[in-house]
Amino acid sequence: MKTRTSLVAGLAAAALCLPVAAPAVAAPSSGSATFAAQVPSAQAPSARSGSVGGAASAKLGKPSYRKLQTTKKRTSVTVRVTKPRYQKVALQRKDSGKWRTVSTTRAPRAGSSAKVTLRVPAKAGNRAYRVVLGKSKHNKTVVSKSFKIFQSDSKKHAKYIAKARSYIKKYCPTTPIYIDSPRVKDSWAIGMAWTRWKATPRWTGKGWVYDWKWTQTIELASGQDAGQLRHTAIHECAHIVQARPIGKSEAAYDASKKAEKKIFAKGAADPQEQQADCMATAITGSTRYNYYTSSCKGSRAKNAKSMWKKWGLKYQNPERRWTTPAG
Ligand SMILES: [Zn+2]
Numbered sequence: 001m002k003t004r005t006s007l008v009a010g011l012a013a014a015a016l017c018l019p020v021a022a023p024a025v026a027a028p029s030s031g032s033a034t035f036a037a038q039v040p041s042a043q044a045p046s047a048r049s050g051s052v053g054g055a056a057s058a059k060l061g062k063p064s065y066r067k068l069q070t071t072k073k074r075t076s077v078t079v080r081v082t083k084p085r086y087q088k089v090a091l092q093r094k095d096s097g098k099w100r101t102v103s104t105t106r107a108p109r110a111g112s113s114a115k116v117t118l119r120v121p122a123k124a125g126n127r128a129y130r131v132v133l134g135k136s137k138h139n140k141t142v143v144s145k146s147f148k149i150f151q152s153d154s155k156k157h158a159k160y161i162a163k164a165r166s167y168i169k170k171y172c173p174t175t176p177i178y179i180d181s182p183r184v185k186d187s188w189a190i191g192m193a194w195t196r197w198k199a200t201p202r203w204t205g206k207g208w209v210y211d212w213k214w215t216q217t218i219e220l221a222s223g224q225d226a227g228q229l230r231h232t233a234i235h236e237c238a239h240i241v242q243a244r245p246i247g248k249s250e251a252a253y254d255a256s257k258k259a260e261k262k263i264f265a266k267g268a269a270d271p272q273e274q275q276a277d278c279m280a281t282a283i284t285g286s287t288r289y290n291y292y293t294s295s296c297k298g299s300r301a302k303n304a305k306s307m308w309k310k311w312g313l314k315y316q317n318p319e320r321r322w323t324t325p326a327g
Helices: 158-168 226-247 250-263 271-284 299-311
Strands: 011-019 068-070 076-082 088-095 098-106 113-119 125-133 147-152 177-179 189-203 208-220 321-325
Touching: 076 088, 076 125, 088 113, 098 113, 147 177, 158 177, 158 226, 189 226, 208 226, 226 250, 226 271, 226 299, 250 271, 250 299, 271 299
Parallel strands: 068 147, 177 208
Antiparallel strands: 011 189, 076 113, 088 098, 088 125, 125 147, 189 208, 208 321
8 A cells, every 4th residue: 555645645734924023932933734645556445334213303514614705705604404304504603692593494305314504694704603593393403513714805805905916916826815803913923824625535437546635825914014915925925836846746845845845944033934934025125024035045945936036936825726646
């Protein structure tokens, strides 16, 4: 059995931050990753499940949703209803300590289980939500655990987002930008970039392939002046670009990381943070706002420029999906 590299196995996420000012002792967080071993093998039996008869009561699954949304382009909450019998399904939001229903739908009339989708109405801020399955003659009322969804205020920050976007239009034209998200608001960071990727093995009948997908986002703190915002936006876009070699192959990503680690080895800060700062310098021509390093000449400048050139214009889709052969 061949062991896959950690990159391709399971799900990985990385957060890369740009702090407000030097935290006295804390090292800048350099991302985290969780991996679940998923080794495809031709002998892997498929999962089976089923049920016969019984009088189980209707149930609600765990709601599935996006934590980061905007008031302009919202998504929805989906939840599985076991034993759907045309029950009312409601999405509730907590406003000033009180739960109120903000959207409703109905479960299907029959079947053993079904996914139900609830629209999330526009409401800026980080708010608590829950799903309520209305009672029927088959079940009592079922209430999900509450969960938080943040909606970035598109109207309030329209100008600010447009400004940030203008600095990264060429290289991150469609990466979503969220302003004052909880992670940025409750930390020392003024910017964050996330790339979450997942490779799921799939049997095609002839062999195994991986279905890949990634989600890329940028989070920024409000209130940055033009010079600072420009640097922060480009630095975060640089993190987005750092992950793009994954879109080509694991080998391309490994090669890119290897070069980054070698060229940006010196200095206290994480090489990928130093590289992002130097990638910003490569565009602005200044190190004035650099936080992790101001040493961006020679091989560092060359590498920073080559990152934009090689990956800046490729794989720009922040919701990209693609398939590769496994093995
Ligand atoms: Zn960073």
